[in-house]
Amino acid sequence: MKAMRTVVSLLLVIVTLVPFGCAFAAQDGFTSTYTYNYDYWEDLRESPDAYRVETVLNSSSLGLDVPLNSPQSLYVRNHDIYLCDTGNNRIIQIRREGAVCTVTRIITAIQGSEVAELKTPSDCFVDVNDNIYIADTDNHRIVMVDKDLNFIKEFVKPDDPTFDGVSSFLPSRFVVDSSGRVYVQAKNVNKGLVKFEPDTTFTGFIGANKVVYNLAEYIWRKWFMTKEQRSQTSNFVPTEYKNVYIDNDGFIYATNVAFDEYDLKWDAAYPIRRLNNLGNDILIKNDRYPPIGDLDWVASSSDPAEGPSKFYDITVLDNDVYIALDNTRGRLFGFDSQGIMLWAFGTRNSVDGGFRQAASIEHMGYDLMVLDSLYCTLTIFTPTEYGRLIYEASEQYLRGEYDTSADTWREVLKMNANYNLAYRGIGRSLMRQEDYEQAMYYFEMANDRENYGRAFRYYRKIWVEENLWWVAIIIAALLIVPLIRKRIKIMKWEVEYYEHNHVKKAE
Amino acid sequence: MSTITSRKQSDPAPAVTRSQRIKAGWSRYIASLKYSLHVITHPFDGFWDLVHENRGSLAAANTILVLFLMTRILKLLYTDFQFINSPIQYIDVFEQVASLLLPFLILCIANWAGTTLFDGKGRFKDIYMAMCYALVPYILLQLPLILVSNIITFDEASFYNVLMGISVIWCVFLAFVGLMEVHDYGPLKTIIFLFATVFGACVIIFLLLIFFSLLSDAAGYIVSFVREIVFRLY
Structure with missing residues (x-):
């Protein structure tokens, strides 16, 4: 009796405490889970964290006198992080050793050029010889300097008829391939990436986006709009890329955010592309859905946190895993080389590991760095054991083990x-x-x-x-049994026929 | 039971005993069920005799319909996962049955409602029976196909898919011929009334939706009215 009372009271305690525990667990700051993946049925499945926040750097923890002002882009070469502090016209070089990050240099001007001061630098690139390329946007150029900031050359608006309509050359994002060719995404240029040879000559465009229009809009414009109305609305034009990244094999990963959200699931939107040197998309998509980020979303509205994932930047690890940064919900999506989603995580909440205006992503080994241009923070993620195991397994498979x-x-x-x-x-x-x-x-x-x-x-x-014998016996039985039955029927009939005849004769 | 026997006793031929009647009914049921095999192979004669020569029975039609629903569910549950994309964790048997049975009945009603105005010979019972008998090829082909799906591989799917296609096309053809024979229509008129039937079914569904939404509004009104009174008075 006493034992029973103990059991009952224990049960009561558990029953009263469990809801509290659940309530506390639910109030961890996220509406749903932080790290997740999609199963075969497109259902969101919670997953262990693949990455954890190692540190969040901001202006004060970096020890900057002037706080960051809408930083736009990151670049990582070896242990150096180059942070384009666009609003303050400077590039901050940060060295990361172990878990310690120190500012080693602040680049505001270059030497040996007519225009020395940087003006809204929005992207940078560092080649293997430590030469720095800077997209000096409001100086209308991409400038290349050596590691001591001495001017080497600059890439300016091409002297080409295709640029006649463009008022000024505003490079926003670019990459440099191993032989020194520069591929630029410039504002107001929608013919694709502008390609410069190492000797700064312009040699054309690659990877132009296709024109996006839908049938209903086309019919409406063609037959129901007056000439005046038509001239006031924008034409059907191809869209610009949002960001570019060049992988170890020299293929350019480009992200695109201008698409019809209903095209995403049947692979007509191409938010992520892998361009070869002809500008063709060669991204491998072997999953049920193309790499589009979230599979489930509320249709776009005025709320910026709704609508499909919009990739503002992308980075490719050395094992061909590419990680796209979604600005809509501040999330990171990892895909393997076959286009299969490895994990997704992130949130828009103002916690460590959450982003309001995710602008740029880079990687240092397996560690990820994400720049938020609104919070002006640089978040560094390191893989957990779970994340490491996933990488390890896919690398082992690629190596044939x-x-x-x-x-x-x-x-x-x-x-x-x-x-x-x-x-x-x-x-x-x-x-x-x-x-x-x-x-x-x-x-x-x-x-x-x-x-x-x-x-x-x-x-x-x-x-x-x-089981060959059983199969043979069953098949034989199926064939022979009806034959025997038929034979028996015939014999019976013959016997009856015979008797019938004899009976008749006897009469 | 007693009412039935009393009615039967008033029949002019009282010489038949109860067990004989049951036996006769049973053999008629079996015969009408077997007759479905004749119908699907000789649809033109078969459907005519089904209705006009009284060769079919409602009991057999109901049996076929139940078998059809069972085939459907067995197919969802036991087809090898290579050939069907059914999320087993979400399958609700009642939902599956309702989603087949309701359209079936609504289409039968719509067809009856349309053709009865334009000298279709078929009564509702005849239409229902013909439609049920038209489902037989689906059962006969799909049931073995469930087994077959478990012994063939993904690469051999074309064989499976062809038989699937045949089972459906056969059913549609039978339904068409069935309606033609039941109503004594020509092919063109049957096609026209097929479209009319679909339209009629849409109208019926629309009316049902309106009816139920009004009903729930009315119920909600009464409930809130009572609540208000309770709230004010106590």
């Missing part, structure tokens, strides 16, 4: 049982070990029909070979 990669995926599954890619990875390894039945289980968990079919074919072959 299939069995160790399966073991790593098993570790991932221990932390996140909803991770599709892990099931697929284990399945592929099991199939190589010819354990088809287990492989089928894992492929089914990953909803991978093609590989399941492959494993199933081997499984079926083995099954039929083992």
Whole structure:
């Protein structure tokens, strides 16, 4: 009796405390989970954190006299972070060693050029020889200086008929390839990326966006608008890229935010592109949906936190994982080289790891750096064990170490049982070990029909070979039994016929 | 039960005993069920005799409809996952049944409502029976296909898909011929009334929606009215 009373009171305590615990757990600052992934049914699945905030740097923690003013862009080379403090006409060079970040240099002017002072620098790039390229936007140039800031050359408005309509050359984002060619996204230029040779000559455009228009709008303009109305609305023009990044293989990743949000899911919007040197998009999309960020959103409205993900920047890790920075909800999306989402995290809330105006992302090894141009903060993320395991497993697979990669995926599954890619990875390894039945289980968990079919074919072959006798007997039975029955029927009929005739004769 | 027996006793042929009647009813049910195999292979004669020669029965039609619904659900649950994209965790059996049964009945009603004004010969019972008998190929092909799906692979899907297509096309053809024979219409008139039926079904659904929304408004009004009174008085 006493024991029962204890049990009952304990239960009561638990029942009263559990709701409190849940309430506290729910008030952690985010409306839903921070890190998540999508399952096969497009449902959002909570996941362990792939990245954690290491530190958030702001003007005071960097020890800057003049606080940051709408910084636009980041660049990372080795251990140096270059931060374009656009509003203050300067570039801040920060050295990161271990977890310590110190400002080593503040670039406001260059030497040996007619125009020395920088004016709204909006992007920069540092090549392997430490030469610095700066998009000096309001000086209408991209200027290249050596590591001591001595002027080398500048890329200015091309003397070309295609630029006749453009009043001034306003480079906003650019990349430089290994041989020194410069690809520029300039404001008011919508023919694609402006391409300069290393000797500063202009050689054309690559990767022009296609013109975006819809049928209804076209018909409306063509037949229902007066000439005056038509001249007042904007023409159908191709859109500009938002940001560019060049990966180790020399392919340019470009993000685009001007698209029809209904085109996203059936892969007609191309928010992320990987351009080859002809300007063709060669991004691999092997998932059910193209890499578009969030799969579920409220249609765009005046609220900036609604609508589809809009990638303001992108960075590519050394293992070909690319990470896109979504400005709509301040989120980061990691995709592997096959276009499969590895994880997503982030929020718009004003907490560490949340962004209001996410402007730029860069990486230093596996660490990620994100610049918020409204909060004027630089957030540094480091991967957790979970995030590291995901990278490790996919790198092992790329190197051909299939069995160790399966073991790593098993570790991932221990932390996140909803991770599709892990099931697929284990399945592929099991199939190589010819354990088809287990492989089928894992492929089914990953909803991978093609590989399941492959494993199933081997499984079926083995099954039929083992049970050949039974199969033969059943097929034979199916064929022979009706034959015998028919034969018996005929015999019966013959007997009756014979008897009938004899009876008649006897009469 | 007693009412039925009393009515039966007033029949002019009282010589039949109860067990004989049950036996006769049962054999008629089996015969009408077997007759569905004749209907799907000889649709023109089959549907005519089904209705005008009294070869079909409502009991058999109901059985076929239930079997059809069961096939549907078994298909969602047991087709190999390579061939069907059904989120098993979200499947609600009652929802699935309702989403098939309601359109089926509404289309039957709409067809009856339309054709009865334009000298269609079929009564509602005839239309319902013909439509149910038209579902037989779906059951006969899809049930084995569930098994087949579990022994073929993703690459061999074309075989599966062809049989799936045949089962549906066969059903649609049977429904068309069935309506033609039941109403004694020509093909053109049948096609016209197929469109009219779809339109009529839309009207019925629209009216139902209005009816239920008005009903819920009225109920809400009464509930809030009572609440207000309770609130004021106590």
